[in-house]
Amino acid sequence: MAARRFFRSFKFAWSGIKTALAGEQNIKIHLLISLVVLGTAYVLDFSVVRFAILFIVIGVVISLEIVNTALERVVDLVTEEFHPLAKQAKDMAAGAVLVFSLIAVIIGLLLFVKPVLHYLF
């Protein structure tokens, strides 16, 4: 019973990921960039710890994008009229994505600048 409930929840979660991917260009772009970043890390012979950091950052960025998309859907469900609270909710969710995206860029620079320079020169 518990296992069946777990697999049902997993199916719904997987369906949510597919819906977000189908409807959101941003998430597709994030996935593409993530693959390029992981490929580059492989070429640069990154350590396990560096790969783990990359996976955490990629996971958080994509998860935040999905939560942001879910929140946009809920706001649109509540009102299609202009409402200051709808604006605040959407803008704050977008702000959360932006905050972590900036952190991700800083982490990326910290991880990649030295190895890339070492690889090139």
Ligand SMILES: Nc1ncnc2c1ncn2[C@@H]1O[C@H](COP(=O)(O)OP(=O)(O)OP(=O)(O)O)[C@@H](O)[C@H]1O
């Ligand atoms: N019902 C609303 N009332 C007031 N402002 C809104 C409303 N819906 C959207 N907005 C404003 O317009 C902006 C764009 O809204 P939209 O729904 O297109 O989201 P988006 O951030 O562009 O999403 P997407 O990632 O799908 O492009 C929001 O960030 C918000 O500032």
